[in-house]
Amino acid sequence: MGDPPSDPDPPSGPPDSRRRSSQVSRRRRSRELQPTFSEEAEAEQIPLDAGILQRSQEYLGSQSNLQGWSPGAALTQQDNLMFQAEEAQLGGIEYPSLSMGLPIQPQPYLEEGGIQATRTASLMLQQLQQGQGNLFQQLESAYQGAGPDFPGLFSMYQGDDLQFGHDAPHGPYLRDDPALQVSLSELGFTPFTVEVPEPEPRELAVQNAKAYLLQTSVNCSLSLYEHLVNLLTKILNQRPEDPLSILESLNRTTQWEWFHPKLDTTRDDPEMQPTYEMADRQRALFVRSSGGEGEQEMEEEVADSPVPNVMESAFYFEQAGVGLGSDESFRIFLALKQLVEQQPIHTCRFWGKILGLRRSYLVAEVEFREGEEEAEEEEVEEPAEGGETPDSPGEEEGEEDEEKAVDVVPKPQWKPPPVIPKEESRSGANKYWYFVCNEPGGPWTRLPPVTPIQIVQARRIRKFFTGHLDAPVVSFPPFPGTEANYLRAQIARISAATQVSPLGFYQFGEEEGDEEEEGGAGRDSYEENPDFEGIPVLELVDSMANWVHHTQHILPQGRCTWVNPLQRTEEEEELGEEEEKAEGMEEVEQEVGPPLLTPLSEDAGSLRTSTWAGATSTARRTSTPRCRRPRSRSSPAARRSWR
């Protein structure tokens, strides 16, 4: 470790007092220990062990003080040399830093040979005990790179040594020494064996100690040694007043900082990251929109794109006091464009925004191109088939039991109500597919088709949306599904109830069959009326009869077209024939709902007049064109928070 020698320049004055006070505390501590080993050792030989030197050299990097201290045998001589050299400097140098600790002190006693292992051990223990001090000083010297620390140390302890030196070595009193905090067992050997001192056990002991300190905790990758290094570096860097009293909080802070690394730059940076990410994602939206492949494509897009003109409809809604703000509307427009590019979409519409507790949902209503959605449907149908099997095994087991035992627990008669099949896609409640994303720029997720049971249950519960599609819906009565299903069910209900258009805008297409042949199902398709001339705004506002629903009403069953749940398929009839006849068939009435294109004035419940009083006043002042928006909602309510 060929570190360059440091300049023996004493550091400046003012910090000294602080350091001195801390040094004093350390001195006091070291003093406590001094008598102990001074008693023991006739010759206070606490040589700078090779191990310690090794340690210091390894851990510290540049150790000006330790220059020339090579691990090895020539220790004592070097120490002596150092000591002598520094003695000369003792006088004029202030004591600038903390002491290195006891190990350095007993230089004068190095003449004595034969260091007992016990003493070595004790010293090492004390060194460990003062490991902080040792490291501290070493760190300190690393930090300052100042040579004179060293002689300063010597100067302080010099006097002490002279006082206490030359005592006869007493027996090992280590165990009774309260100052000793490190248990001997951890060192891996007993200190009481009197051995011929050899460098190997010392090295071994030191290495054991070091290994112990470097152990990483079970919970984290931080070892005690590293933590102490961090702590002391921090203290040395910050130089707080009276660090001993705030040692615990410094300790905690250091530990915290290890796991929450703070960059040295402006402290707000970590806070900005979530907004940065959001902005990044949204930037992607803008970049895509502008990166066209030439003007031709642009023209095509304008003419034939399924992407709706969100800005235009937002403008109209804004006149009525409903809207998301122009910035957000534009972003939604870009996000819809992105969706159209990603999926084979025939028509697309911004359905609305549903507010959630943590995040909100932006919902897009799409219709796929013919044939494109079949591949995606297969995935959805598989889980549905798995649930139909359990009936038959149950019956067989019951019969076996009856044969075996006389007393049999009566088999429950209850059978779960038959599952009503969900509607085919492109019809009824599943007429459209819905994509959701949490914010413009986020990924679009497709919602699964809705089943009748989900709609029925969704009518009975009221839960906030959290914003996460996979969140469970904990409610009573229990909802069969996750938040994605709940969201889809509510979307279906809202769509079925609130999508309206002016009377006459849509008409039924001319069909071959009579209406009666279709039974109570009614028509489910409509087309635009080319002869529609528009209704004056005032009339639209005043009377509800001028608005009609153009989505199918959802029956209490949960579907738009009624299905008799007791109608069995052929397979089921064969299995369950006998039992059914025993129980008796239940008559189920066909459920009928208002047919398509029913005016709002026919709606049951309290008549809701339009709250477009504001719009009326606006209409008077600014002549808005005739209402061309076929799918405007009757109320702003449908578009906003559905909690």
Next chain:
Amino acid sequence: MDAESLLLSLELASGSGQGLSPDRRASLLTSLMLVKRDYRFDRVLFWGRILGLVGDYYIAQGLSEDQLAPRKTLYSLNCMEWSLLPPATEEMVAQTSVVKGRFMGDPSHEYEHTEVQKTNEGEKVFEEDVVVQIKEETRLVSVIDQIDKAVAVIPRGALFKTPFGPVHVNRTFEGLSLSEAKKLSSYFHFREPVQLKNKTLLEKADLDPSLDFLDSLEHDIPKGLIHLQAEASGAVEEKAKWQRGQTAPGLQDTGDYSSNRGPGACRWREATLWWCCAACSGQASPSSMLPAPRTVAISTWEPARRT
């Protein structure tokens, strides 16, 4: 929201889907100025809007120098002519708690509620059906009061209390940093404190008497009343959900606000508290798919990043 920063605040509150049409915005700006002059308010806040069947009520509140003093509430149907509402009393609240359903939109409308009252005449007890007339204005007053008590929220540090008692706007408040804005503990209820005196001395020792003189949001029971949400624009929306069973089914309020602006505050990140009351009827049939009266109060304050 403060009348002075009305447009900006409306812009921030737009994430909820509620907004004002341009003509309303323009008329609000003008009329609130006049209200401030006529009633000699220190600050005028646009509280929000309550939707009714026939018309909407636009509500404004005026504050005097002492921010915690009872506020005067005004309402208007067209954002131009404002009428003062009487202060709410407990009787009013109790009386109007029986009224359910939506607001009509006509302040003179009277709800009829039949009650069974027992009257003693000598030794006999008669039960009579008494029809009680409740005016819509009274209902309006009590609804506004209840919403205020439940969800009026203000960020910590926006107001400070002087030793003499009055509460003032803190002119040096620059807003909350983003991390602070996401914590419930940085917000207080903007009403007379109720829980403060129940705190132990130990807890009170940590409080700063000039700033922490209101109930904090984090000790609210039941928890989960107020949710903070970071908007894509960087605004933090606070939504308080509160179910009021006694009025329309599913009347839910969301969170609330106050407006503060420090001098020269850089509005990097602005938080919007808004409230929205929505109701769902729970029926899928087109008939009863009706939203209940919605009170929309939009307010903002600007927590700015400290530079």
